[in-house]
Amino acid sequence: MYQVGNLVKELSDKHGRMRESLMPILQEIVQKHNYLTDEAMVEVARELDISAAEVYGTASFYTFLDTQVKGKYVIRVCKTITCSMKGKSDIIQTLEDMLKIKIGETTTDKQFSLIETNCIGWCHKAPAILINEMPYTELTPEKVSTIIKDYMQK
Amino acid sequence: MENKGLNKVDLIFEKIEPKEVLIKAFKMSSAEIIQNMLDSGLKGRGGAGFPTGLKWKYTAAEKSSEKYIVCNxxxxxxxxxxDREILERVSDKVHGGMAIAGKAIGAKMGIVYLxxxxxxxxxxxxxxxxxxxxMIKxxxxxxxxxxxxxxxxxxxxEESxxxxxxxxxxxxPRNKPPYPTVSGVFDKPTSINNVETLVTAMMIIQHGAKNFTQYGTKDSRGSKVFSVSGDTPTPGIFELELGMTVQQFVNVFGDGDTKAVQVGGASGFCVPRKKFAETIIGFEGVPTGGSMKLFNSSRSMYNLLHNYLDFFTEESCGQCTPCRVGCQQLLKGVEKVKKGEAKSTYLNELMKLADSMKIAAKCGLGQSVGNAFKSIVGNFREEIIY
Incomplete structure (x- = not known):
């Protein structure tokens, strides 16, 4: 859990308080804190003067606007056909072994979350993953393990 | 049918001086720009293939002080x-194309939805x-x-x-009509165009509609950027003239053992080897937004179908029943047949369900699920059963 503090107010000043401001505000909260807490969504509803159900309804529609606890680094492994053909399972196996979690879980220190995602647009360089917003492509178990070690030291 | 063979083209990624093209465009009237698009025969590059000139013409005809050009x-x-590659390499042409579209329809405001x-x-x-x-300033x-x-x-x-x-x-998705040209974003008249369409529109203004019509066939004018992936020695982005057969495509991009090509992505069509020679890639044959996936004989077409159905089941917005329940039932259905829990004739029922989705689903997502389903099951039935 994180404290939203002044963040929602600052973001509302930046993006406005209209309905169309909702997505940019939620996106920026997620960029900063990786997921949306109930408290954050209620606060957004208050700032925009809409019901909290509207905020939750919108947030829960979009896979990148997580309403469940997520780690500092969200690893999204592409599972669509080309990545799946080109070794996605080996990448997942390596990640699960390194992070000691299964797909869908978050490490106890809240550093990493591991999830599968649909096509991220790197089929010609499969298999590919996203770590937060950064794509990593043409992965091998060796390559992905080097990348994760780097993140572990951050 | 016309067959142009496989020809590489370099228009989309060609480096240009956008300022000169824009100055040329802004000297033209709205009607002249639209006429150029109509003459070129350009159809939308996102996959659906609606004539760009008509879209702009309809939006231009709407009376409203506020209109939008949206780049999809x-x-x-x-x-x-x-589209990622286009935005990475020539975003100036995307922005330029939006300004030209804006001039054509009378919009001062453009939105890129990335x-x-x-x-x-x-x-x-x-x-x-x-x-x-x-530069615009x-x-x-x-x-x-x-x-x-x-x-x-x-x-x-999906536009709405x-x-x-x-x-x-x-x-x-919203109900249509009203179409975006009448009531789009913020309920204002909107022309929504794919990234590549906007770049192509700019190239048409630069080189002229006549130059553009040299490329492609009667039904599929111009060239198009293809995203090539799967079992190919040369995956990547290639701009090719429209009007080639799948066979000609496979001769260049295949690995020598190509069993099937999925043209147009999960919502597109699966073309089996025996139909390579007779199938034209374009609006007269199999249309595509650019996705070309090759599969060799080591691949299971059941896995392909299952992967796509899983994709649609997750990505269906859930608003309309034919799509929400239809996707789930198609997925469960092929699993049952594979496991032997349902007879192989159950696939015929599922084919009917795919047909119903095409008629009854609210938007293009649900309507297209049957494309992949029917072409994969139709051509590789034994792989789905055994």
Whole structure:
């Protein structure tokens, strides 16, 4: 859990308080804190003067606007056909072994979350993953393990 | 049918001086720009293939003080990655194409809706957008573009779902009519065009409609950027003239053992080897937004179908029953047949369900699920059963 503090107010000043401001505000909260807490969504509803159900309804529609606890680094492994053909399972196996979690879980220190995602647009360089917003492509178990070690030291 | 063979073209990524093209465009009247598009025969490059000139003409005809040009950069179709490449290499032409479209329809405001998966591109795009705004100012023209981000929803590539998303709502498609040309984003007349369409429009203004019609066939004018992936020694982005057969494509991009090509992504069609020679890639044959996936004989077509159905089941917005329940039942159905829990004739029932979805689903997502389903089951029935 994180404290939203002044963040929602600052973001509302930046993006406005209209309905169309909702997505940019939620996106920026997620960029900063990786997921949306109930408290954050209620606060957004208050700032925009809409019901909290509207905020939750919108947030829960979009896979990148997580309403469940997520780690500092969200690893999204592409599972669509080309990545799946080109070794996605080996990448997942390596990640699960390194992070000691299964797909869908978050490490106890809240550093990493591991999830599968649909096509991220790197089929010609499969298999590919996203770590937060950064794509990593043409992965091998060796390559992905080097990348994760780097993140572990951050 | 015309067959142009496989020819590489370099128009989309060609480096140009956008300022000169824009000055040329702004000297033209709205009607002249639209006539150029109509003469060129350009059809939308996102996959649906609606004539761009007509879209602009309808939007231009609407009386409204506020109109929008929206660039659909929510490239989510499995196997498509050309719009990312275009935005990375020639965003000046995307922004330029939007300004030309704006002039044509009478819009002063452009919005690029970029998929959340491409957020890493935003810092560079913002710098390029700044230079674009400076240039437009120098020319003395009033046009402004802003970027809106998606958040991981395939359905937001559907135009009306995309508008809902820009407006800060769930990305659920709207009923049509009214069409976007009448009532689009913020309920204003809107022309929504794919990234590549806008770049192509700019190239048509630069080189002239006549030059463009040299390429392609009667039904599929021009060249197009293809996203090639799967079992190929040369995956990547290739701009090719429209009008080649799948066979000609496979001769160049195949690995010598190509069993099938999925043309147009998960919502497109599966072409088996025996139909390579007779199938034209284009609106007269199998249309594509650019996605070309090759599969060799080591691949299981059941896995392909299962992967796609899993994709659609997750990405269906859930608003209309034919799509929400239809996707789930198709997925469960093929699993049952594979496991032997249902007879192979059950596939015939599922084919009927796919037909019903085509008629009854509210938007293009649900209507297209049957394309892949029927072409894969139809051509590789034994692989689905055994």
């Amino acid at each position: 950069a929510d490239e989510g179709e499995p196997g498509t990655f050309k 998929r959340g998966e491409y957020r890493y591109m935003l810092p560079k795009l913002m710098i390029e957008l700044d230079s674009f705004h400076k 120098e020319i003395g023209y009033d046009f402004n573009i802003e970027y809106r981000m998606g958040s991981g929803a395939y359905i937001c590539g 779902a995309l508008f809902e998303s820009i407006e800060g709502k769930r990305g659920e």
